[in-house]
Amino acid sequence: MNELWSDCIRSLEPYRPGEQPSIAGLIKLNTNENPYPPSPAVLSALQSAANADLRLYPDPDAETLKRTIAEVHGVTEAGVFVGNGSDEVLAHAFRALLKHDRPVLFPDVTYGFYPVYCALYGIEFEAVPLDDAFQINVSDYVRPNGGIVLPNPNAPTGIALGISQIRSLLEQCPRSVVVIDEAYVDFGAQSAVQLVMGHPNLLVVQTLSKSRSLAGLRVGFAIGDPGLIEALDVVKGSFNSYPLDRLALAGAVAALRDADYFEKMRGQVMENRDHLASALQTLGFEVLPSKANFLFVRHRSHAAKDLQQALRQRRILVRHFPGQRVAEFLRISIGTPEDCAELVRTLREIIAPAP
Numbered sequence: 589m590n591e592l593w594s595d596c597i598r599s600l601e602p603y604r605p606g607e608q609p610s611i612a613g614l615i616k617l618n619t620n621e622n623p624y625p626p627s628p629a630v631l632s633a634l635q636s637a638a639n640a641d642l643r644l645y646p647d648p649d650a651e652t653l654k655r656t657i658a659e660v661h662g663v664t665e666a667g668v669f670v671g672n673g674s675d676e677v678l679a680h681a682f683r684a685l686l687k688h689d690r691p692v693l694f695p696d697v698t699y700g701f702y703p704v705y706c707a708l709y710g711i712e713f714e715a716v717p718l719d720d721a722f723q724i725n726v727s728d729y730v731r732p733n734g735g736i737v738l739p740n741p742n743a744p745t746g747i748a749l750g751i752s753q754i755r756s757l758l759e760q761c762p763r764s765v766v767v768i769d770e771a772y773v774d775f776g777a778q779s780a781v782q783l784v785m786g787h788p789n790l791l792v793v794q795t796l797s798k799s800r801s802l803a804g805l806r807v808g809f810a811i812g813d814p815g816l817i818e819a820l821d822v823v824k825g826s827f828n829s830y831p832l833d834r835l836a837l838a839g840a841v842a843a844l845r846d847a848d849y850f851e852k853m854r855g856q857v858m859e860n861r862d863h864l865a866s867a868l869q870t871l872g873f874e875v876l877p878s879k880a881n882f883l884f885v886r887h888r889s890h891a892a893k894d895l896q897q898a899l900r901q902r903r904i905l906v907r908h909f910p911g912q913r914v915a916e917f918l919r920i921s922i923g924t925p926e927d928c929a930e931l932v933r934t935l936r937e938i939i940a941p942a943p
């Protein structure tokens with residue numbers, strides 16, 4: 589530890605993202621990227637943006653992107669915030685909206701970045717246990733709190749809440765900020781954006797990393813009451829005036845405008861997911877019901893960590909999380925049909941080797 593570090597940094601433990609090795613020929617099912625490329629319109633927009641004047645700063649207000657998000661989601665531009673990936677949007681939401689005199693609530697099994705933001709900003713939190721079926725019960729959150737953060741679908745379980753459960757939570761906690769992290773919502777869950785009008789305490793966060801195949805471009809956004817968005821703008825303007833560069837702005841707009849491609853590709857991922865889930869069940873896995881682009885699975889007689897290592901030796905990456913309740917599971921991102929078939933073939937070889 590370096591004596592030159594600030595005191596507040598010494599005790600921080602950063603979030604560790606899944607590995608991104610540069611090894612050719614890997615089947616990479618460990619970080620929930622989309623197996624398909626982004627819309628071809630994105631690539632031509634990036635080309636034009638690169639040919640334009642990179643000498644100049646990008647638009648600090650990201651007006652065209654916000655207008656496009658507002659059009660796609662049927663909200664006003666004043667109700668849209670954009671950031672460098674939804675990680676940055678979430679970080680600003682923790683900073684701007686969740687630091688109160690009571691603990692922030694989120695599930696005990698959930699996205700690992702939430703406790704990291706709390707540590708960074710000195711926010712107390714309470715991890716609320718999922719039930720025995722790994723489900724969120726919204727009634728567990730109806731108690732004094734400094735804000736509520738729920739991913740929908742949850743990660744890494746993939747299990748989604750229905751819109752009526754979110755509406756009921758908002759109505760029972762009108763004085764709490766409720767952040768719904770919809771990183772995976774486009775793969776079959778219902779978006780809470782429809783509840784923003786009429787619920788000034790709701791902030792919905794989405795990303796272009798998953799369903800729009802743009803993890804490499806780093807674009808996320810939030811939709812909420814303009815009063816909440818203004819607080820996010822204050823944090824952003826005190827941190828980095830230009831979190832989205834010219835390429836990211838242009839690529840994101842092009843991706844959002846290509847509705848046909850979006851519908852086609854998310855449909856394909858959902859279809860691949862349903863096939864993979866059945867194939868894994870046939871191999872003896874329990875598969876939690878997923879509305880995301882990943883499956884959370886455990887085998888009745890093979891330890892998840894052993895399976896992860898055996899797959900890795902065979903050049904297939906999946907994610908294993910240490911820690912109570914989740915260590916028995918593997919999280920497997922949905923690949924192409926070919927990736928999924930190779931995964932199933934390899935798992936069969938590991939689990940039940942031919943005599």
Ligand SMILES: Cc1ncc(COP(=O)(O)O)c(C=O)c1O
Pocket residue numbers: 619620672673674675676699739743769771794795796797803807808
């Ligand atoms: C639940 C959840 N929220 C947010 C994110 C952040 O996504 P990004 O920063 O790529 O938009 C992730 C990434 O995997 C996630 O799993």
